[in-house]
Amino acid sequence: MTLWRRPFHLAAGILVAATAAAVLTASQPANPKSRSATLAELWRDPGNIAAKDLRWGRGGQSLAPSAEIEYQFTGTDTTGYSPGYDVVDPKGREWDVKTGDEGQPEVLASRLLWAVGYHQPIVYFVPEWKMTGGPVSRPVSGRFRLSSDHDSDGEWSWTDSPFLGTRQLKGLVVANLIINNWDLKPSQNRIYTHLRAPTSALRASADRSRFGGQAGGPARWFVVQDVGASFGKTAWPTGNRNNVADFETQRLVLGVEGGRVQFDYHARHKELLENITPADVVWICRLFNRITDAQWADLFRGAAVPAEIGIRYTRTIKSKIQEGLALQSQGVSR
Numbered sequence: 001m002t003l004w005r006r007p008f009h010l011a012a013g014i015l016v017a018a019t020a021a022a023v024l025t026a027s028q029p030a031n032p033k034s035r036s037a038t039l040a041e042l043w044r045d046p047g048n049i050a051a052k053d054l055r056w057g058r059g060g061q062s063l064a065p066s067a068e069i070e071y072q073f074t075g076t077d078t079t080g081y082s083p084g085y086d087v088v089d090p091k092g093r094e095w096d097v098k099t100g101d102e103g104q105p106e107v108l109a110s111r112l113l114w115a116v117g118y119h120q121p122i123v124y125f126v127p128e129w130k131m132t133g134g135p136v137s138r139p140v141s142g143r144f145r146l147s148s149d150h151d152s153d154g155e156w157s158w159t160d161s162p163f164l165g166t167r168q169l170k171g172l173v174v175a176n177l178i179i180n181n182w183d184l185k186p187s188q189n190r191i192y193t194h195l196r197a198p199t200s201a202l203r204a205s206a207d208r209s210r211f212g213g214q215a216g217g218p219a220r221w222f223v224v225q226d227v228g229a230s231f232g233k234t235a236w237p238t239g240n241r242n243n244v245a246d247f248e249t250q251r252l253v254l255g256v257e258g259g260r261v262q263f264d265y266h267a268r269h270k271e272l273l274e275n276i277t278p279a280d281v282v283w284i285c286r287l288f289n290r291i292t293d294a295q296w297a298d299l300f301r302g303a304a305v306p307a308e309i310g311i312r313y314t315r316t317i318k319s320k321i322q323e324g325l326a327l328q329s330q331g332v333s334r
Contacts, residue, residue, distance in 0.1 A: 037162040041218040042169065046117035049290040055298035057111045059122035063198060065095065065144045067126060073134030082228065084142065085134060093198060094148035101242045102228030103143035107303045108313075109179050109227035115295075116287040118172060119221035122146040122198070125303040141304070143228070151194040156222050157186040158272050163222070170276050171284035172224065178288065178320050180247055182239035182267035183229035192221040231313065234267040244312050252320035253281070256330055278327035285324030288317075 046052070056064060065071075069090055077084035082100035089095065098106065107125040114120040127141045163169040176184060195217070233239050233246035240246055251264040261276050291299075296317075300310025 037220075037222065038218060039163065039166065039168060041220055042119070042163050042166075042172070042222045043117045044119075046115065046287065049115055049287065050292050050295065052115050052295065053298070054111050054115060054291070054295045055302035057107070057123060057302065058114050058120060059124070059146065059198070063122060063146070064124050065089065065126050065129065067128050067130075070130045070132045071095070071097075073131050076135070080226065085131065085139065086147075087131060087134075092148075093146060096145045096147045097139070097142040098145070098228065099140045099142040103141060104303045104305060105179075105231040105242045106143050106226070106228035108299060108305070109176075109181060109230040111299055111302065112179060112288075112291075113172075113175060113224065113227070115291060116171075116175065116284065117168075118175070119192070119223050121192075121223065121225065122149065127304045146198060149196055149198040150192040150221075153191040153193045153220065155186050156189045156191050158184065158189070158269070161222065165275075167280055167283055170280040171287075173272050174252075174276060174281050174284045174324070175288075176224070176227070176230075177263055177265055177273075178252060178284075178317060178324075179227075179230040180232060180234050180239070180250060181227055181230040182232075182234040182265075183226070184267075184269040184272060188224060188226040190223050190225040192223055193219070195219075195221065234265050236266055237268060239267055244309050244316075247313060248316050251323060253323040253327065256327070261327065278330035281324040282327050285321045288321045289325065 053060060055061075066089075071087035071089055073085060073087055074094075075086040077086060077096065077098070080098075082098045082102045084096065084098040087095050087097055103125055107123050110120045110123045122145070124144045125141070126144050129139065129142070131137060131139055158169070158173070161169065173184075229239065229241050231247055232241040232243040233250060254262040254264050256262065256278055259277060260274065261278055261281050263273055263276075265273060293314075296314040297307070297310065300307070300313065305313070
């Protein structure tokens with residue numbers, strides 16, 4: 001009997017240990033890079049939002065790519081919806097260029113997220129530019145994203161992040177709903193590390209606190225990097241982008257049920273919307289509501305959007321913001 005009991009106890013012990021290990025593994029985030037973080041790695045208090053330059057964005061006018069120079073082609077970007085190029089300018093700065101109809105909405109969306117406190121890369125929209133060494137000398141208009149001011153340390157997931165349940169993460173979801181970003185898959189999110197100011201001028205600016213290792217800035221950022229699937233209509237399985245007529249057809253809020261907000265959103269990843277409260281929506285809409293009329297005009301000017309189209313987008317976004325603020329009647333405290 002003893003000969004049979006000992007293997008049984010050994011097998012049982014192995015089974016218990018394996019089960020415990022499985023439970024422990026299941027309770028931990030799948031991405032070890034995302035297991036712990038400070039809130040500042042996702043969002044920083046934006047301060048005086050009305051003072052932000054939404055025409056030129058985080059990098060300001062001084063870092064804007066010039067249409068007068070030639071960019072050296074270093075590679076073709078074949079990933080994602082839009083074609084693009086990797087290029088270097090005469091100053092040695094590396095840019096990721098996205099061409100096609102995602103360029104304008106990505107710049108618009110990125111600047112708005114930055115305005116309300118979320119970390120974003122330095123991006124610009126360039127209507128005309130020149131390239132040497134590549135397949136074409138005069139590519140179509142594109143979104144220029146500075147890539148030499150940081151390293152990328154992989155992706156992060158909305159549902160597997162250290163910010164899960166925070167108002168700031170839920171506010172980030174709502175911010176993407178306000179601009180009708182229908183592509184919220186985790187592969188659009190990046191962890192930025194080794195953050196470095198691209199120029200001495202920027203290093204000396206108020207934005208210096210945005211860089212890791214400088215003036216108290218976080219050592220890494222959790223960024224929603226690819227936001228070009230915006231400013232159109234959300235739909236299943238995919239929506240469209242850069243379409244003001246379709247953008248005008250959607251609201252933000254449909255109602256509140258069981259203390260949870262119901263949104264006018266019709267794309268994938270609806271699981272991200274399940275636990276958003278009126279207070280979460282009011283919080284982010286109050287931040288958006290601090291953007292001035294002059295800033296809205298500058299925002300669309302900076303992405304070369306015709307003034308009349310920018311006015312229509314602004315009117316719809318403001319309407320969505322008011323829908324969110326109206327949820328204050330649900331007992332939201334200030």
